[in-house]
Amino acid sequence: MEKLKKDTGRTTVPCLYIDNNPMFESYDIMEWLKTNKDKLEKVYGS
Numbered sequence: 001m002e003k004l005k006k007d008t009g010r011t012t013v014p015c016l017y018i019d020n021n022p023m024f025e026s027y028d029i030m031e032w033l034k035t036n037k038d039k040l041e042k043v044y045g046s
Helices: 002-008 026-039
Strands: 016-018 021-023
Touching: 002 021, 016 026, 021 026
Parallel strands: none
Antiparallel strands: 016 021
16 A cells, blocks of 8 residues: 555555556456456466
8 A cells, every 4th residue: 555655646446557557447457457368477375
């Protein structure tokens, strides 16, 4: 939360960082995930 506040001045969620740029809108996040699902990497234990 502190990083989010420092980076954007906001603490609202959801927020997805993409290439170090925050994306806040749920619809935009869902669309980005759908469009880029083949590029995503599964990370376990993070």
